[in-house]
Every structure is written in structure tokens, then in C-alpha cells.
Amino acid sequence: MNSDNTMPVASFQVQPVAKVGQVTPGMVENAIRNFFLGKMASSSKLNIRYSMARIATDAGIIPGDRPIESVPWHTLNASAVTSLIDTWQARELSNDTISLNVQIIRGCARACFLAGLMPAEQFALLKEIKPPRGRNKRGRGRAVALRWRDLMFEECLKDERPQGIRDAAILGVFFGVGLRRAEVSRIQVEDVDIDAGEVRLKVKGGNTVTKYLSPLAVRHLHPWIEVRAKSLGYRGPLFCRILKNGKLVDKAVKPNGLYYLLEQRSKHAGLPFLVRPHDARRTVGTWALSEFGEIVAKEVLGHANLSTTAIYDMRGDKIAQDALSKIK
DSSP, X not given: OOBTTBOOOOTTTOOOSSOGGGSOHHHHHHHHIIIIITTSOHHHHHHHHHHHXXXXXXXXXXXXXSOGGGSOGGGOOHHHHHHHHHXXXXXXXXXXXXXXXXXXXXXXXXHHHHTTSSOHHHHHHHHTOOOOOOOOTTOSSOOOOHHHHHHHHXXXXXXXXXXXXXXXXHHHHHHHHOOOHHHHHHOBGGGEETTTTEEEEEOTTSOEEEEXXXXXXXXXXXXXXXXXXXXXXXXXXXXXXXXXXXXXEEEEOOHHHHHXXXXXXXXXXXXXXXXXXXXXXXXXXXXXXXXXXHHHHHHHHTOSOHHHHHTTOOHHHHHHHHHHTTOO
């Protein structure tokens, strides 16, 4: 940022709609909040803001200490977005991810256009940008083998700090229930019934549902809930933040924090790859498909359609792998 009242211009030789001093961060922020993010559910806003931050970084318009909404989205034009798509394809991002990024840019552009911060011609050209076609039929993430999963649990249990007990419980919920990271972040202690093996939470779409805890999840949740209760009681975010001195703070670990946490635990456990939250969800989905079939897996994962559940089906890959392993 140049100052409190001026905006940087996006990279890729993007030209601003007006002189830099005429459009302030506050004007852009209001436009994005009113015309783009305004009607979204809180969980959707969280995920969209995370994607917006990555887009802004790639476009060279990082907001610094300002809200991501205040980024100069009004300076992005068709040439900039085309360059971004090329960059993302070079990184081998999935078509689904690139398409989402393009839709977010269009939404921000529309907001700026409606607020009078972007000319009609610039907005019209942006709308003509098409993301690459083709759906990622394999879905995101990988199914993690049990030996790698168990190494992560061992890594947590060797950690004698409160972080070790908490992180083992987090792994237990990811690998033992198959929740999304935003859902895990929102779990409240009072909504967990260890004896019944249930947890109530808000899921994608804003609905409140009951999810069932596997023995794996219960085994690691129980000691964490007791440790947490000594400092914070039995109300508030289940997975709270922990300071370096070991003090528990009554604030939830954010979804991005859970993403980083799993990466670090897999790295410290010596895994040959980084484990991310959706890998755990895919692991649960693959197991449910293999053991019980599509209908049960659909219910376990909370999918609305069987076509979504089918993306998690790795059984064909396993058959092919076993067959080829016999070639000596």
C-alpha cells in the first residue's frame, strides 16, 4: 500500500480505472462487502476470503495489514486474469480450483462495476474470460495409508505439551469422522456427547446435523476434553488455541490453522508427503466405500448426491495396483 488513501495497482501491467488517489481502499472494501460477500453464509465467506487472499498474492496486490476486501480488485482486467490462469495452470492447479478463482474475480469485478469503480468495458471483457474446461474427476486429496496416519498420531502423543493432546484429538476427528476443516473449527465442547458418540455441528450449507464419532475419535477426544476443562470448562470452542507457554485461549483454531497444523504434524512425523485436512476426509470416504458401498459412504460424508461420493472411490486404483504388483 502506498498510503492510507492510495491503492497499489495489480501486476501484469494492469491499468486502474481512475487516478490512483481517486479510489480508496475503503471504497473497494464497501463494494466487495455490499455487492459480493454480503449475502453469503459465514462459512462460505471464510472459504472465499481464503481464496481471495491467494488470488491477491498471485496478482501482486497483497493487502498488507488491511482486510482482503480492500485489495484493489478494480484494477484487474482481462489481460491480468489471463496471465493468472496461465500461472495457475503452470502450477498444475486443478481446473476446479482455477474455475473457482475466476468466479471469485468476476464477483469482485461485478461489485466494483456496480459501485462505479470499474468501467463497463473492462467488466465486460473480464466476463468473457473462460476458465479451462474439464472436471477433476479424482477430487481433491489422497487416501492416507494407515501406517502414515498412525505415525502422525505417534508424533502427537510423544509431545507432552497440551498441544500434543489437542492435536491427537484433532487428528481423531479428521480421520475418525471425515469432517471438513471449517466444520472441525466450529465444534463447541457442549455439542459433543462422548458417551453417545455424537457431535452436533453446522455443516456446509448452514444446516445443523448430528455426526457420529468413531472409536478412534472418542479415544483421542476424551483426554483432550478433560485437559481443556481444567482451564476453560465445558463450554466454548472444542479445539482452542494454545499459546507457546502452554496457556489455553478460549478462541477456536481457524480452518487455515488446522490446515497448517496437519502439514506440520505430518512433516515432524517424517512422512514423505504433507497431509492436509481433505486427505483425511478422502481417507474416510475411501474406507467407507470399500467397506460398505456408496449409500453408506454418502451418509458418512454428508453428500447430497452420490455423484459427489463417487469421486472418493479409489477401489479401482487399488485393484489395478494389486494386479500390476504381481508382475515381477
